Amino acid sequence: MKAKSPLEIYKLLPRTNCGECGFDTCMSFAANVLDRKAKVEDCKPLVEEAKKNKKAAEKLEKLKEITSPEIDEVVIGKNLKIGGEEVLYRHELTFFNPTAFFFDVSDTMDEKTIDERCSRVVEYKKFYVGKYLTLDGIAVRCSSNNPDRFAEVVKKVAGYGKPMILVTLDSECMEKALKEVAEENPLIYAATPDNWEEFFKLAEKYKVPVVVKSKDLDMLKSLASTFKSHKIPVVLDPVTEPAGKGLQKTFERVIQIRRTAILGQDRDINCPIMVTPIAAWTIEGDDVGKMYWETVIAGVFTVKYGDIMILHSLEPHTIMPLVTLRANIYTDPRTPVQVEPGLRAINNPDRNSPVLITTNFALTYYTVESDLQSSGASGWLLVLDTGGLGVEVSVAGGQFEPGKVKQLMEETKVAEKVDHRYLVIPGLAARLQGALEDELGWKVLVGPTDSGRLKAWLEQNWPPKDGVKVKG
């Protein structure tokens, strides 16, 4: 997006503050467009005026130009978005659309295997920092070279409702499959220097996005610009070589494409990039080594500009590190990940259960909460609003301080839920112990620095033995 401030967008809006876009003012709308929470087209008065008035039409075009992302956004299936990035480094702004992980099935697999693999993709979910991490889609490979079999398997896979990539270089096989599932908006893979004319016709006829593939970046650019000039959404595959010098060259090609697109403002290759870690399965050796390299390659390109990938291994040791890495790369660095402050009841606490406190930084909160849940210990967990900062930082920065703790305890009425007056604070907040006791009039116990040791700590220290009353 060329616009760097809301003012640049605001200047081109009608500036009547009519509110039709759902925002109170044009400036607020402009700020939300800049943040990608609203689209220029949501300003209906401008869109309507542009139909009648040349000047308004020019403003609308200009707005679209300065607000379109540096890297094209391509939609696969109903609403899986890839690309759409603005920057090379996430801390310059943020990354928007997480790398999409697709897993392969082949039309030479038996029906049971295909069903098992599709089900695993559909059903996979892992809870992490307040949300479920999932997998994105299924890549159907035509290994049979039989158009009927490929179409049959593609149709079956479409029944699982996930976005699809159709993988064949043969235009006859591709067309047969597209006749079955074009409405599902699959990504077709791949147009090469040898088959691009047929794939061009297919992409135009069935209105589907296409991957263009070549190791030669000049050729890749030429293919991409041909498709893009006809408004066909394009994904670039600069070919993934899975080992040795080839892997190094793959990395260099991917970096070069993205740098040329963003720094060089090259509109021919400002497309999402596909990487195929599945190529690791061509390396000599056992399956463990192949899975290892597949995971490593996918990890490297999750960090560096891989917008969509095809993988084979559905083993937890491949998937878990990748979805976790992706979740961390694609969180917005401008907004600390946080949870609602308040009071949580863990494992049915009663009037003698301990009262503990942590911060509302999501990673801290979910770690403490899950450590308590899994330990079987019950307790009242106060969650302090520190603006999404962890314990150590918020103690140092003053967001975790006695006045705020007192206010939280009053708001949550925690004193009415227990028959004792003890508060367990994190070990990393130990230096607040005295100040908290003065402010609260409660006895403050310093818990462990690592919530993984809470169970053992509570077994030793709860109920307290220093004479402050705990009924029971």
Ligand code: SF4
């Ligand atoms: S609809 Fe357009 S003119 Fe009306 S407030 Fe929104 S941005 Fe401003």
